[in-house]
Amino acid sequence: MWDLSTNALDTAKLRGATYGDVRVMHLRQRDLTTKNGQVGTLAHSESLGLGIRVLANGAWGFASTDRLTREGVAACAAQAVSIAKASALAKRGDVVLAPEKAYVDSWQSPFRKDPFEIPLETQLALLLAADAEMRLVKGVTLTETDMQFRKVESWFASSIGSRIHQHKVISGCGIAATSFQGQEIQKRSYPNGFGGQHSLQGYELVESLDLMRNAPLIAEEAAALHSVSQCPEKVGTLILGGSQLGLQIHESIGHPIELDRVLGQEANFAGTSFLTLDQLNHLKYASSIVNVVADARLDHGQGLGTFAYDDEGVPAQCTDIIKDGIFSGYLSNRETAHLVGLDRSSGTMRTESWNRLPIIRMTNVSLLPGTWNYDDLISDTHDGILMETNRSWSIDDRRYQFQFSTEIGWEIKGGKKVRMLKNPSYSGISTEFWNSCDAICRFDHWTLWGTPNCGKGQPMQTTGTGHGAAPARFRNVHIGTAFSNQ
Amino acid sequence: MKPAAKNKKGSTASSAGAAELLHERELRRIVDTVLRLAKSTGAEEAEVHVDEVADALTRFANNAIHQNVAEHGLTVSIRTVVDGRTARATTNRIQEDSLRSAIEVSLSLAHRQPKDPRLLPMPGKQSYRAVNRFIKQTAALSAEERARAVRRACDLAVKKGQVAAGIYSNGQSQSVLGNSRGLFAAYRETHSEFSITAQEGPAASWAKANSADVRAFDPQKLTARACQKAHLAVNSRELAPGRYTVILEPAAVLDLVGFLFYDFAATALEDKRSCLNERMAKQLFGQNISISDDVYHPLQQGAPFDGEGLPRQPVLLVDCGIPKNLVYSRAAAQAAGKRPTGHGFALPNEYGEAPMNLVFGGGDSSMDKMVTSTGRGLLVTRLWYIREVDPYEKVMTGMTRDGLFLVENGRVTGAARNFRFNQSLIEMLKKVELLGPAVRATGEEAFEMVVPAMKVRDFCFSEVTKF
Numbered sequence: 001m002w003d004l005s006t007n008a009l010d011t012a013k014l015r016g017a018t019y020g021d022v023r024v025m026h027l028r029q030r031d032l033t034t035k036n037g038q039v040g041t042l043a044h045s046e047s048l049g050l051g052i053r054v055l056a057n058g059a060w061g062f063a064s065t066d067r068l069t070r071e072g073v074a075a076c077a078a079q080a081v082s083i084a085k086a087s088a089l090a091k092r093g094d095v096v097l098a099p100e101k102a103y104v105d106s107w108q109s110p111f112r113k114d115p116f117e118i119p120l121e122t123q124l125a126l127l128l129a130a131d132a133e134m135r136l137v138k139g140v141t142l143t144e145t146d147m148q149f150r151k152v153e154s155w156f157a158s159s160i161g162s163r164i165h166q167h168k169v170i171s172g173c174g175i176a177a178t179s180f181q182g183q184e185i186q187k188r189s190y191p192n193g194f195g196g197q198h199s200l201q202g203y204e205l206v207e208s209l210d211l212m213r214n215a216p217l218i219a220e221e222a223a224a225l226h227s228v229s230q231c232p233e234k235v236g237t238l239i240l241g242g243s244q245l246g247l248q249i250h251e252s253i254g255h256p257i258e259l260d261r262v263l264g265q266e267a268n269f270a271g272t273s274f275l276t277l278d279q280l281n282h283l284k285y286a287s288s289i290v291n292v293v294a295d296a297r298l299d300h301g302q303g304l305g306t307f308a309y310d311d312e313g314v315p316a317q318c319t320d321i322i323k324d325g326i327f328s329g330y331l332s333n334r335e336t337a338h339l340v341g342l343d344r345s346s347g348t349m350r351t352e353s354w355n356r357l358p359i360i361r362m363t364n365v366s367l368l369p370g371t372w373n374y375d376d377l378i379s380d381t382h383d384g385i386l387m388e389t390n391r392s393w394s395i396d397d398r399r400y401q402f403q404f405s406t407e408i409g410w411e412i413k414g415g416k417k418v419r420m421l422k423n424p425s426y427s428g429i430s431t432e433f434w435n436s437c438d439a440i441c442r443f444d445h446w447t448l449w450g451t452p453n454c455g456k457g458q459p460m461q462t463t464g465t466g467h468g469a470a471p472a473r474f475r476n477v478h479i480g481t482a483f484s485n486q
Numbered sequence: 487m488k489p490a491a492k493n494k495k496g497s498t499a500s501s502a503g504a505a506e507l508l509h510e511r512e513l514r515r516i517v518d519t520v521l522r523l524a525k526s527t528g529a530e531e532a533e534v535h536v537d538e539v540a541d542a543l544t545r546f547a548n549n550a551i552h553q554n555v556a557e558h559g560l561t562v563s564i565r566t567v568v569d570g571r572t573a574r575a576t577t578n579r580i581q582e583d584s585l586r587s588a589i590e591v592s593l594s595l596a597h598r599q600p601k602d603p604r605l606l607p608m609p610g611k612q613s614y615r616a617v618n619r620f621i622k623q624t625a626a627l628s629a630e631e632r633a634r635a636v637r638r639a640c641d642l643a644v645k646k647g648q649v650a651a652g653i654y655s656n657g658q659s660q661s662v663l664g665n666s667r668g669l670f671a672a673y674r675e676t677h678s679e680f681s682i683t684a685q686e687g688p689a690a691s692w693a694k695a696n697s698a699d700v701r702a703f704d705p706q707k708l709t710a711r712a713c714q715k716a717h718l719a720v721n722s723r724e725l726a727p728g729r730y731t732v733i734l735e736p737a738a739v740l741d742l743v744g745f746l747f748y749d750f751a752a753t754a755l756e757d758k759r760s761c762l763n764e765r766m767a768k769q770l771f772g773q774n775i776s777i778s779d780d781v782y783h784p785l786q787q788g789a790p791f792d793g794e795g796l797p798r799q800p801v802l803l804v805d806c807g808i809p810k811n812l813v814y815s816r817a818a819a820q821a822a823g824k825r826p827t828g829h830g831f832a833l834p835n836e837y838g839e840a841p842m843n844l845v846f847g848g849g850d851s852s853m854d855k856m857v858t859s860t861g862r863g864l865l866v867t868r869l870w871y872i873r874e875v876d877p878y879e880k881v882m883t884g885m886t887r888d889g890l891f892l893v894e895n896g897r898v899t900g901a902a903r904n905f906r907f908n909q910s911l912i913e914m915l916k917k918v919e920l921l922g923p924a925v926r927a928t929g930e931e932a933f934e935m936v937v938p939a940m941k942v943r944d945f946c947f948s949e950v951t952k953f
Contacts, residue, residue, distance in 0.1 A: 033836050035757070039599050040836030044591045045576035049559065061629075062555040066578045083542075083554045086629035090637040092550040120598040128600075141758040144836070180758035185877045265547040267651035267690070268683040269930065271870070271887075274952070355557040392873040394906075396885045401906055401951035403883050405875055425875070427906070427949060458653050459543055459555070478949075482875045482883060482908050485729070485946050 004073050005157035008052045011077035013159065017054035017084065019097065020077070021158035023311060024050045024068075025354035026151075030116060032123055033146040034131045039124065040144075049354035054080045058094030059087035064355035098337040098345050100314055102161035107308035109168040110298070111202030115149035118203045123147055126211060127175075133215035134177040139223030142178035146195055147171075147206060148452075154311075162313040170304065170464065171205040172198035172452055177219040179226065186225035186422065188218035188407050192243040193390045198450030198464060200302040221408060224420060231409045231424040233480030237384030238426055239377065239473045244406055245367065246449035246467035247390050252430040253285075253292055254365040254465065256399035257321055258348075259330040263339065270456050271397025274430070275327065280340060283327040286434035289370055292322040294331055296347060296363035301448040303466020305363035312349035312358055319346045321365065325435070333360050352461035359457045364448060366468030370440025374471055377439055379415040385479055386410040386417065387424045392482075395430075403427040405482050425482035433474060441470035506625070507538050507660050508560070510672050516580060517664035520564055523582070524589050525666065531567035531608045532589070533665040533794070535832065536560065541657030544632040549640040549650050551633060565833060566592040567608070570601040572834055602834075604817045610667040614790050614797050615782060617673075620658065624676035624700040627656040635680075639709040643684055646713045652682035656700055663795045673789035679928070680705045683888060684716035688953055689901065691715030692868050692888035694737065696928035698787055715867065715889045722901035724950055725892065731863035731919075732945040733856045733893065736927035738866045739940050743846065744932020745874060745882060746911060750779070750803050751829075752818040753838025761880045761912065762809050771807040771915035774849070778802050779813060779829070779841030785926035785936045786843045793832030801827050803841060807915075815839035848938035849921030856920050856941040858896040863941075865891040865898060869907075872931045880911040884931075885951065905947035917943045 005022040012020040026048045033040035049066035050073060061084025065076040115123075127145040134143040150170040157163050174196015176189040191197045191209055199205050240248060256273040260266055275283070286292075293300075296307055296316035307316055312334055320328040330340055331348040350361035378386075387406040395402040409424030410417045448468040455462050513536045524532035538560040545553035563576040566589060573595030575588040632654045643650035660674035680703060681694035693712040695703035734742070746761075754760035762770075780800040781788050790798050794816060801811050814822065815830025815838045829839040857865065867889030875881040886904045893899070922939035 035836040038604070039602065040834065042572075042595050042599060042834055043574040043576070044595060045563075046588075047561070047576075047578045049578065059551065060554060062553070064555075064557045064559070066559050079556055083556060083629045086633040087544070087551040087554040089630065089633040090546065090551040090640060092548065120595060124599055178757075178759060180763060180878070183878060185759060263548070264649065264651060264685070265552055267547055267649075267685060268653065268681055268692070355559055357553055357555050359553075392875050392883065394871040394873045394883045394885065396904060396906075396951045396953075397870050397887050398951075398953060400953070401885070401904075401949060403906060403908075403949075423876070429952065458545055458553075458655075459541065459557075481948055482881070484908070484948060 001155040002157065002163060004050060004068055005155060007070055008050065008073045008077040009157060009159050011074045012052060012054045012081050015078050015081035017056045017081050019055040019159050020052060021156065021313060022050060022052045023351065023354055024155040026153045027353060028151045030149045032127060033144065034127045035144050036142060037128065037131050037135060047353065050076065051354045052077050052080045053357060054084050055095055056081045056084035057088035059084050059091045060095060061087055062357045095335055096338065097334040098343060100334060100345065103309065103313060104163045105308065106165040109200050110302065111169045113203035115171050115203040116151065130175050130211040130215040133212060134175065134219040137216060137219035137223055139179045139181060140177045140219045141180045145175045147173045156309065156311065156313055158313050164309045164313060166308055168200060169202050170198065171201050171203060172196060173206045173209055175211055175215055177222040179222040181226045184226055186222050188222040189389055190214040190218045192449065193407065195452060198304055198452040199448065200304060200306045225408065225422045228420045228422050230483065231385065231421040231480050233484045235476055236479055237381060237473065237475055238477040238479060239381065239384055239386040239471060241388035242445065242447050242469045242471055243449050244387055244390050244404065245469040245472055247393055247451065248404065249365055249367055249467045249469060250451050250465060251393060251395045252399060252402055252433065253321065254362040257330050258360045259332045259336045259340065260360045262330060263336060269458050274398045274400050277340060279327055281326065281328060284325055284435065285322050285327040285431055286325045287437045288325040289440060290322055290325050290434055290437050291368040292365065293368065294319045294321050294363050294365045300364050300366065301468065303364040303448040304450040304452060304464030305466040310347045310349045311351045312345065314345045314347035317347045331360050331362065350463055352463055356461045361463050362465040364466030364468060366448065367440065369443040369446045369470050372439045372441045374441050374445050377441060377471065377473060378412060378417065381412045381415060381473065384412045385421065385424060386412055387426065400429050402430065403482060423483050425480055427478045427481045433477065436474045436476055437472055438475055439473040441472065446470040507540060507658055507674065510662065513662040516562060517662060519582060520562065520585050520589065521664065521666050523586050524566055527589050527593060529566040529568060529589065529593055531666050533565040533608055535563040535661065535663050537661045539657065539659040542629060543653055543655035544629065544636055545653050546636045546640060547651035549644055551636055554629060564588050564592050566596055568593060568596050570605055571596040571599050572602065572605055574834065604821065606816050606820060608665045608667050609669055609794055609796060611669050612795060612797055614671060617782060617790050619675035619698045619787055621676045621699040624656050624678045624698060625658045627678065627700055635705045639682060639705055642706065642709050643713055647686065648713055648716055649685040650682055653679065654705060655679045661789055663791065665795065669795045671791040671795045675787055677787065680708055682709050682712045684712040686716045686720055689716055689719035689722065690888045691719050694928050696934055718891065719889050719901040722903045724903045727905065727947045727949055729944040729946055731860055731941065731943045733860065733863060733865045734940045734942060735867055736925050736937050736939050737929040738869045739937045740927035740935050741869045741872055741929040741931035742882060742911060743937060744935060745872065747844055748840050750812050751838050751840045752812040752814045752822055755812065756818065756821065759877060761878050766809050769807050770809055770912060771804060772918050773807045774918055774921060775804060775807045775915050776847035777804040778845045779843050780845045781843040783843065783845050783936055787934065788843055792828045792830045794830050796826055796828040796830065798828035801841065813839050813841045845936040846924055846938055848924030851920040851922050853922065853939055856939065857893055857898060860893045861895060863893045864902060865893055868929065875908060881908055882911060883908045903953060904951050906949040907946060908948045909946045914942055914945065919943055
């Protein structure tokens with residue numbers, strides 16, 4: 001692969017590029033699903049190709065190909081340079097990159113069990129057994145299960161001399177039970193909505209989930225939701241379960257800190273950000289107990305945002321995003337770092353595949369654990385609502401105003417969970433919400449959740465991000481707004 | 487490895503110009519190779535999809551190009567059947583040994599699962615209605631031409647004291663599908679798109695067009711429209727949440743009603759996750775609402791065959807507010823005792839089918855008429871981040887974006903801060919007062935459809951944001 005990369009970089013230089021980086025990537029994926037006791041999807045896919053990004057005449061060009069011959073790669077590199085020269089027809093200044101060292105390295109993400117080596121029969125048997133458990137519950141009208149496994153191998157080379165080989169193994173698994181009764185559809189998912197939990201692990205992730213114990217529990221909850229009370233509309237105390245809080249972090253902290261959004265580069269599509277440059281180190285983003293980091297290092301955990309180097313050849317780092325409640329950092333790349341006074345990229349350029357341009361992405365944007373035991377948090381709550389497992393999410397294009405709904409809620413009275421509630425929802429303004437946080441559970445309740453479906457960029461790219469979170473409590477939250485006036 | 491895109495003289499693409507697609511006979515050769523190898527490897531039946539794409543996209547922001555990309559790729563997706571079981575393997579490596587390997591993976595997956603009682607034999611040879619959606623001028627648009635058009639758009643924004651961001655893209659794609667029972671289908675199309683957001687201080691507005699024919703829209707006119715509306719959006723004022731009469735531009739209509747498409751799948755009803763369960767043949771929407779699925783509509787795009795190669799049939803889904811028909815894959819049709827409509831997804835899958843070419847019936851009300859007939863209401867340019875809150879009542883939430891304007895006494899009187907809505911689509915389609923002509927609409931939440939602008943009463947805005 002290095003010969004192909006060198007060939008591409010040499011061609012780009014000959015054609016007039018002043019900088020170039022090349023990603024050769026080999027992606028393999030296995031998808032399994034079941035529905036109502038039958039196999040749904042059963043598919044394997046692989047894709048191998050090369051993408052080259054160049055600077056010429058001070059502007060960017062990118063081209064990709066799956067024709068991995070000398071001629072095909074050279075043509076692709078030449079096309080990237082031609083595109084860069086076309087870009088220069090509509091530039092307002094030359095691109096300047098923050099300095100970065102050259103690295104020669106190889107890295108393999110840790111895993112205990114290669115999911116592609118686990119017999120398919122074993123995987124299907126587990127999904128079908130969990131599916132059957134859910135179908136035993138009266139009132140359940142649809143059962144679904146899924147597993148997804150990926151191997152992503154990449155060879156990064158740049159004109160400053162980096163040669164970085166990385167190999168990642170990613171696993172995902174989840175189950176869901178749906179119940180249609182009367183005029184209502186209710187659903188419960190485990191361990192999270194929209195495909196379950198995903199992480200940078202092998203098959204050990206699946207084995208850790210205990211699907212068989214949880215399948216009947218969520219099925220019973222899905223059926224029971226029809227006969228419980230609607231979540232009330234009020235301003236009150238909210239406790240979020242860890243997975244829902246992970247998505248709350250993703251939408252109201254992770255996206256607004258992307259420096260490309262802040263600088264207007266996503267204004268036409270993903271939107272901009274309320275975190276204008278003057279807010280850095282000044283804005284009281286959250287209450288003083290809130291500490292958030294963007295951490296791509298393995299030390300943080302095996303998340304979907306964990307790697308050794310980003311797709312621009314910058315080593316994984318940990319950046320303070322919110323420190324003791326104060327907004328402290330953005331996600332940057334080599335092009336934008338200097339605009340916020342940094343002398344180096346924070347290492348967040350990521351690409352979906354060989355045919356996509358790396359763009360600024362969340363890594364693992366996590367809320368650091370607090371001090372509360374979960375049982376104590378419940379006991380300490382006189383009147384509140386606990387919401388678990390996301391059902392819908394929406395936020396404005398500057399990331400101020402959000403609304404989430406979850407699959408299930410629990411009313412808390414006098415320090416006890418007293419009854420189940422259906423159709424829970426809450427809404428707010430990002431900074432007001434995070435400033436209302438008054439309790440965060442400690443590390444033994446903390447999970448590095450995976451969001452596998454984060455879409456951004458044009459052409460659209462879907463990338464996985466990680467979000468560590470433990471259950472936390474928020475005061476004076478608008479609850480039940482999604483269903484008011486319906 | 488697949489051959490690179492070649493021009494007519496056989497040389498590889500090496501400039502910023504668009505790559506050309508392979509000739510259909512070369513894709514047919516891949517199909518034939520796979521079918522031959524599959525037969526020799528023990529597959530009882532085999533199906534091959536070959537998809538090729540050559541796309542380019544120029545992205546601009548802050549009045550300059552900041553991203554500019556091109557891609558060219560080809561994938562071969564193989565489904566085999568053995569002893570009542572089926573599975574799929576996909577690769578982008580097309581040497582014979584790689585194709586053989588993909589067939590073996592597919593067979594191995596198929597062998598190692600329980601029998602599928604609903605699996606049908608593959609369909610035989612079919613006839614297809616011709617559609618022509620390949621426009622040479624679209625395919626030929628170069629990076630230099632896109633850059634010059636972007637430069638002109640940015641210059642106009644600068645002249646207005648505004649900041650422009652957007653995309654200008656073009657591309658071509660083709661798909662062929664063949665199976666071991668003699669079915670063969672082929673389709674190619676071009677696509678192009680221009681989208682622009684003009685920003686004036688904190689205010690912004692937006693315009694976008696999308697067509698197989700790049701000559702069907704004018705980037706400068708779209709830019710001028712976005713700039714004009716961005717200027718109108720300056721000094722927005724905060725209004726109280728509540729129910730308003732709204733005038734939804736076609737993009738706003740599309741991104742809302744686009745969430746209905748999957749509810750018309752027969753499999754979704756069988757799974758009891760469609761909002762149409764127990765509502766078919768009832769007066770669900772207003773009598774002025776009719777919806778079809780019609781891939782042959784002149785403003786539509788897409789192949790005239792489905793994932794198994796069946797010809798797509800036009801289907802009247804809603805007639806004068808009454809849901810009348812569903813779409814059926816072959817398996818769903820077999821289960822329901824109906825005829826398949828040519829809307830199935832590639833097998834194996836758990837979703838069955840969906841109408842992908844929705845066409846709403848329009849009316850004759852212009853946007854001006856909708857505004858002048860409104861005592862107090864809101865004109866909505868675009869909606870954003872729409873998600874389903876209640877799947878049966880079809881309550882959707884989302885935000886307005888890039889131009890929300892207050893209408894008072896028949897004219898636009900100013901801009902309003904953006905609202906969050908929580909609105910049942912079913913209720914909304916009962917309260918449509920006026921319809922514009924149906925047009926090809928493009929937004930960011932749903933794929934392109936043919937929909938009209940709508941004037942709707944009692945649209946529910948629940949909260950306001952800070953801009």
